[in-house]
Amino acid sequence: MKKVLTIAGSDSSGGAGIQADLKTFCAHKVYGMSIITAVTAQNTLGVSHIETLSSLSVRKQIEAVAEDIDIDAVKIGMLSNAEIILTVAELIKRYKFKNIVLDPVMISTTGFDLLEKDAKEALIQELLPLADVITPNLHEASAILDGLEIKSKDDMEKSVHAFRKLTSSAVLIKGGHLVDDAADLLAYEDKFRWYDAPKINTNNTHGTGCTLSSAIASNLALGLSVEQAVFDAKEYITGAIRNSLDIGSGNGPTNHLYRLIR
Numbered sequence: 001m002k003k004v005l006t007i008a009g010s011d012s013s014g015g016a017g018i019q020a021d022l023k024t025f026c027a028h029k030v031y032g033m034s035i036i037t038a039v040t041a042q043n044t045l046g047v048s049h050i051e052t053l054s055s056l057s058v059r060k061q062i063e064a065v066a067e068d069i070d071i072d073a074v075k076i077g078m079l080s081n082a083e084i085i086l087t088v089a090e091l092i093k094r095y096k097f098k099n100i101v102l103d104p105v106m107i108s109t110t111g112f113d114l115l116e117k118d119a120k121e122a123l124i125q126e127l128l129p130l131a132d133v134i135t136p137n138l139h140e141a142s143a144i145l146d147g148l149e150i151k152s153k154d155d156m157e158k159s160v161h162a163f164r165k166l167t168s169s170a171v172l173i174k175g176g177h178l179v180d181d182a183a184d185l186l187a188y189e190d191k192f193r194w195y196d197a198p199k200i201n202t203n204n205t206h207g208t209g210c211t212l213s214s215a216i217a218s219n220l221a222l223g224l225s226v227e228q229a230v231f232d233a234k235e236y237i238t239g240a241i242r243n244s245l246d247i248g249s250g251n252g253p254t255n256h257l258y259r260l261i262r
């Protein structure tokens, strides 16, 4: 069985973070492992508290897994601060991790900071170059590109050229926050490809970014090309949103069981 590691924060409500990642791995029939960077108190209405683990704890968790188990792919989500980013970057290099999908989590949809403001540069300088695929949403892409306005599909196309100057990683700009579309744009090598999808009329989009990046990591572990891994992950997230769950009174979670329970 293929083995996939997530390095991310815990979401007590189970919709995003480590919990979404492990559910996604399970649905893709890969073995999931987790490195927890922070514990958030969170529900469908928002984040009320964050306790970040020490970089020593993160280091020890990664070493414990990597010294014992072969890892076929890694998904990276919420990292909280620069010290943890530097630790993760160092250990990626030491253990030569492959198939790395970086979701540059910065802020929750409900507006809570999940990355300290001064850590953005470390993320760009230290982690971006190590990732095989990065998956910013419109807000994160704009933050990485020094405030470049990205609100439309045209803006997304322009922004991939700016990304090309920063990194040779494949970049998937997620269009979930476009007004009437949910199209994502993949730029890889010197090509780009749109993954179109209709915008589903629902508030239940908590954890969509986490789910998509974990699905891509699972598909890479299973041996798919980047283009196909993104295609299959896009189908998975679209189905998980279409069948999303009315849990809680805010933004409910996606449904990872929709292919099993019909």
Ligand SMILES: Nc1ncnc2c1ncn2[C@@H]1O[C@H](COP(=O)(O)OP(=O)(O)O)[C@@H](O)[C@H]1O
Binding pocket: 109, 136, 137, 138, 174, 175, 176, 177, 182, 183, 184, 197, 198, 199, 200, 201, 202, 205, 207, 208, 209, 210, 212, 234, 237, 238, 241
């Ligand atoms: N309402 C929606 N209908 C269809 N797809 C959506 C919707 N909202 C998000 N998505 C898709 O979910 C994935 C995550 O995107 P996005 O919500 O932009 O990321 P994040 O959760 O990081 O903000 C993307 O593939 C995006 O197109």
Ligand SMILES: Cc1ncc(COP(=O)(O)OP(=O)(O)O)c(N)n1
Binding pocket: 008, 009, 010, 011, 016, 017, 018, 040, 042, 077, 078, 105, 107, 108, 109, 110, 114, 205, 206, 207, 208, 209, 210, 211
């Ligand atoms: C612990 C934790 N990690 C990441 C997120 C962000 O999740 P994401 O899927 O990018 O988007 P929203 O759920 O915020 O819409 C999170 N909330 N918690």
